[in-house]
Amino acid sequence: xxxxxxxxxxxxxxxxxxxxxxxxxxxxxxxxxxxxxxxxxxxxxxxxxxxxxxxxxxxxxxxxxxxxxxxxxxxxxxxxxxxxxxxxxxxxxxxxxxxxxxxxxxxxxxxxxxxxxxxxxxxxxxxxxxxxxxxxxxxxxxxxxxxxxxxxxxxxxxxxxxxxxxxxxxxxxxxxxxxxxxxxxxxxxxxxxxxxxxxxxxxxxxxxxxxxxxxxxxxxxxxxxxxxxxxxxxxxxxxxxxxxxxxxxxxxxxxxxxxxxxxxxxxxxxxxxxxx
Amino acid sequence: xxxxxxxxxxxxxxxxxxxxxxxxxxxxxxxxxxxxxxxxxxxxxxxxxxxxxxxxxxxxxxxxxxxxxxxxxxxxxxxxxxxxxxxxxxxxxxxxxxxxxxxxxxxxxxxxxxxxxxxxxxxxxxxxxxxxxxxxxxxxxxxxxxxxxxxxxxxxxxxxxxxxxxxxxxxxxxxxxxxxxxxxxxxxxxxxxxxxxxxxxxxxxxxxxxxxxxxxxxxxxxxxxxxxxxxxxxxxxxxxxxxxxxxxxxxx
Numbered sequence: 208x209x210x211x212x213x214x215x216x217x218x219x220x221x222x223x224x225x226x227x228x229x230x231x232x233x234x235x236x237x238x239x240x241x242x243x244x245x246x247x248x249x250x251x252x253x254x255x256x257x258x259x260x261x262x263x264x265x266x267x268x269x270x271x272x273x274x275x276x277x278x279x280x281x282x283x284x285x286x287x288x289x290x291x292x293x294x295x296x297x298x299x300x301x302x303x304x305x306x307x308x309x310x311x312x313x314x315x316x317x318x319x320x321x322x323x324x325x326x327x328x329x330x331x332x333x334x335x336x337x338x339x340x341x342x343x344x345x346x347x348x349x350x351x352x353x354x355x356x357x358x359x360x361x362x363x364x365x366x367x368x369x370x371x372x373x374x375x376x377x378x379x380x381x382x383x384x385x386x387x388x389x390x391x392x393x394x395x396x397x398x399x400x401x402x403x404x405x406x407x408x409x410x411x412x413x414x415x416x417x418x419x420x421x422x423x424x425x426x427x428x429x430x431x432x433x434x435x436x437x438x439x440x441x442x443x444x445x446x447x448x449x450x451x452x453x454x455x456x457x458x459x460x461x462x463x464x465x466x467x468x469x470x471x472x473x474x475x476x477x478x479x480x481x482x483x
Numbered sequence: 484x485x486x487x488x489x490x491x492x493x494x495x496x497x498x499x500x501x502x503x504x505x506x507x508x509x510x511x512x513x514x515x516x517x518x519x520x521x522x523x524x525x526x527x528x529x530x531x532x533x534x535x536x537x538x539x540x541x542x543x544x545x546x547x548x549x550x551x552x553x554x555x556x557x558x559x560x561x562x563x564x565x566x567x568x569x570x571x572x573x574x575x576x577x578x579x580x581x582x583x584x585x586x587x588x589x590x591x592x593x594x595x596x597x598x599x600x601x602x603x604x605x606x607x608x609x610x611x612x613x614x615x616x617x618x619x620x621x622x623x624x625x626x627x628x629x630x631x632x633x634x635x636x637x638x639x640x641x642x643x644x645x646x647x648x649x650x651x652x653x654x655x656x657x658x659x660x661x662x663x664x665x666x667x668x669x670x671x672x673x674x675x676x677x678x679x680x681x682x683x684x685x686x687x688x689x690x691x692x693x694x695x696x697x698x699x700x701x702x703x704x705x706x707x708x709x710x711x712x713x714x715x716x717x718x719x720x721x722x723x724x725x726x727x728x729x730x731x732x733x734x735x
Contacts, residue, residue, distance in 0.1 A: 376576060377580065379551075379553050379574075379578075380572070380574065382552075382553065383551050383552075383553070383571075384569075384571070384572075384591075384592040384638070385569065386591070386592075390591070394580060394583065394591055398582040401582075476581055476582040476583070476619075476620065477581075477620065478620040478621070
């Protein structure tokens, strides 16, 4: 016993202690800041050189931002878009995951529905949005539904791949030890699909908010997409950029403070690789 | 078990395990049927330990899968020690849930009423007391196998099935693990069937050894051992191995 207990501790020693990870992570963060500052500098210089109304400098964009922020208008439209993004995201993830897992586990169903999936994957977002508005009217449900339907096929494809790789050995273990269906789903199946959920939500969030803007532009009277359309007609590029950057900032905040901590938590059991 | 003053709880099911497989065929990759098992019939008395030994690919693991209910396509019959009782399995691979700690892995197999029960004695006897909050990826194979044993014993099964539980361990770790298994099993003897390639292991642990032929498998012979486990010293083991080897040529 002494022997393998020792190898157990050796295994732990290979993993970086949580405190040691802080110092090297300052490096990459600094790189990010420098990189973004570089991009800002290029934009600034280009705007000064161009000296045109259609390419505003960063201070002009900031000014447009403060103007709409002070009236609260900007936050209202951000909130409306965020609401649509979140609703469509939840809808797409739930429906897409259920369909994807079913297809991944059932060969016949997959063979039958695969052509449907390919069809839906290839319908342009614009077509789905226009049809949704025509069939269901210019309302919130049609808007959110159209965004979700655009995303569902991607979630299905990712989760189907995940369900195909489910470990049979663990499933047999769960059967022998008489896990209930709920217990098997929660402790055996879903944890194995976690990387696939992560991948689907990563690509999902960015895709969904881009589609959300088109939906708002075509048939809603508020939201970032509506505002961008408005400022497009006024030829106000500074305001367009202000809204875009503000919403990108919202999405980055979600990424850093929600998605990444959640991912770190749900993958804490994985053996950590040594950092290069 | 460490605490000998405790009364030993009744273990295993009331009846013998009776296996009677008359035929088992597999559909091969080329579409042809392959006969895996010709006829395997044996019984394991309540609270005794039986071992299946045979050449590689002869259908030992298939037999265990049939006993576990993982493979129902065979002709023949199967009688478990206790029809409502639970069956525990120790697979060749530990088959632990990587996203759950050692403690959770063992607790998850317990029924809801037992889930908060006291597992201290079990972890202690298997030398896992300090490993309970570790994740399986942090364990060596030997330790992971011990967790798999803990999980099997935790449900107080009426039948225990072990598929080469000591394979691919270094000899020292395997010896230690065999001793642990003997300890924890003796504390609460449970009807058990084990598959192994290792005759020494079989002689050390079993009450009955069942020898199988090449595929399609038949029972080649049954060897009974009456000697109490505590008295099976190395001299006795060598003598037994020699007499078995004489009886079943080519077995060692």
